[in-house]
Amino acid sequence: xxxxxxxxxxxxxxxxxxxxxxxxxxxxxxxxxxxxxxxxxxxxxxxxxxxxxxxxxxxxxxxxxxxxxxxxxxxxxxxxxxxxxxxxxxxxxxxxxxxxxxxxxxxxxxxxxxxxxxxxxxxxxxxxxxxxxxxxxxxxxxxxxxxxxxxxxxxxxxxxxxxxxxxxxxxxxxxxxxxxxxxxxxxxxxxxxxxxxxxxxxxxxxxxxxxxxxxx
Amino acid sequence: xxxxxxxxxxxxxxxxxxxxxxxxxxxxxxxxxxxxxxxxxxxxxxxxxxxxxxxxxxxxxxxxxxxxxxxxxxxxxxxxxxxxxxxxxxxxxxxxxxxxxxxxxxxxxxxxxxxxxxxxxxxxxxxxxxxxxxxxxxxxxxxxxxxxxxxxxxxxxxxxxxxxxxxxxxxxxxxxxxxxxxxxxxxxxxxxxxxxxx
Numbered sequence: 374x375x376x377x378x379x380x381x382x383x384x385x386x387x388x389x390x391x392x393x394x395x396x397x398x399x400x401x402x403x404x405x406x407x408x409x410x411x412x413x414x415x416x417x418x419x420x421x422x423x424x425x426x427x428x429x430x431x432x433x434x435x436x437x438x439x440x441x442x443x444x445x446x447x448x449x450x451x452x453x454x455x456x457x458x459x460x461x462x463x464x465x466x467x468x469x470x471x472x473x474x475x476x477x478x479x480x481x482x483x484x485x486x487x488x489x490x491x492x493x494x495x496x497x498x499x500x501x502x503x504x505x506x507x508x509x510x511x512x513x514x515x516x517x518x519x520x521x522x523x524x525x526x527x528x529x530x531x532x533x534x535x536x537x538x539x540x541x542x543x544x545x546x547x548x549x550x551x552x553x554x555x556x557x558x559x560x561x562x563x564x565x566x567x568x569x570x571x572x573x574x575x576x577x578x579x580x581x582x583x584x585x586x587x588x589x
Numbered sequence: 590x591x592x593x594x595x596x597x598x599x600x601x602x603x604x605x606x607x608x609x610x611x612x613x614x615x616x617x618x619x620x621x622x623x624x625x626x627x628x629x630x631x632x633x634x635x636x637x638x639x640x641x642x643x644x645x646x647x648x649x650x651x652x653x654x655x656x657x658x659x660x661x662x663x664x665x666x667x668x669x670x671x672x673x674x675x676x677x678x679x680x681x682x683x684x685x686x687x688x689x690x691x692x693x694x695x696x697x698x699x700x701x702x703x704x705x706x707x708x709x710x711x712x713x714x715x716x717x718x719x720x721x722x723x724x725x726x727x728x729x730x731x732x733x734x735x736x737x738x739x740x741x742x743x744x745x746x747x748x749x750x751x752x753x754x755x756x757x758x759x760x761x762x763x764x765x766x767x768x769x770x771x772x773x774x775x776x777x778x779x780x781x782x783x784x785x786x787x
């Protein structure tokens with residue numbers, strides 16, 4: 374390796390980009406060449422100075438007030454849209470509460486039919502076990518999402534305004550009532566697979582709704 | 590006391606919850622999580638933690654204090670707007686740095702300064718004569734010399750030699766070939782050494 378080649382590779386050498394053979398070739402040449410050695414020392418000095426530069430430099434003024442102003446402005450716009458979403462959500466939930474008892478009556482089989490189905494369907498036990506597992510997972514997920522939502526609502530309460538806050542709280546209570554209705558029906562028919570699936574589906578639906586609300 | 594009934598029938602007392610939260614020193618991950626939920630106070634803490642590094646990055650990349658302030662402000666506003674897309678696959682610092690680098694690059698391109706020609710070394714101001722070799726002067730001279738580099742060479746030098754990015758990352762960020770990134774770094778180092786030798 375000659376001086377020109379070494380100088381071409383010096384940046385890569387100091388940056389650790391060379392393979393071992395090339396690295397050794399550069400070192401071998403530099404050990405025997407005073408000019409390249411001086412060049413390398415010079416470059417190392419520059420890199421040492423660059424490393425000593427403070428990574429942080431404080432601006433002359435606090436930029437936060439201006440940043441916050443822009444954040445508040447954009448948030449005011451999005452909350453204006455969000456309030457409409459809360460209202461729409463509350464309407465959907467109110468409708469759900471009206472429909473759930475009707476659905477329960479349609480879904481719950483007659484006791485005689487249930488006994489007949491259990492006796493004739495050998496897969497029912499496995500399916501019921503799976504439904505219980507799905508139900509437990511769904512319930513855990515609902516509780517986690519609910520906790521996150523409640524924290525988010527608390528943080529945003531001042532920005533939401535009283536009307537939207539009340540709407541959200543009412544929505545949560547509506548959800549609780551809907552779930553409680555299905556749970557009560559399930560207590561009366563504990564082996565009913567279709568009721569369990571309905572409840573699991575309800576939980577999943579609830580999670581999707583809550584996630585949508587959390588993203589607003 | 591504010592309460593809500595959960596589906597498990599439990600009462601949640603938010604006053605106690607918030608009081609407990611306020612007493613705990615929050616990690617950066619907690620601050621990011623709260624900011625993602627719309628907590629501006631948490632985002633302000635993130636701003637305080639990172640503003641000097643972000644401003645320093647903007648200042649060295651664009652070499653203009655007023656512009657650097659504007660870009661820093663814009664970087665944090667964009668970070669707030671895009672927080673929802675931050676998935677914690679990298680650290681918040683890395684994510685914020687990349688966002689800032691892209692912002693500065695976009696600004697340099699839009700204003701036509703990215704392609705500007707090499708600053709003639711002869712046009713640079715002379716180095717002060719007192720205290721050569723002392724650290725403050727050396728640092729000042731190097732900062733000044735960096736600010737005089739052409740935009741692409743300056744960007745690559747700042748990212749590689751100060752911020753610690755690799756050529757492959759710089760090439761990806763700046764939409765350059767790795768060889769071009771290396772060429773810019775070589776040119777920047779050569780020019781800096783010549784200026785500092787004066």
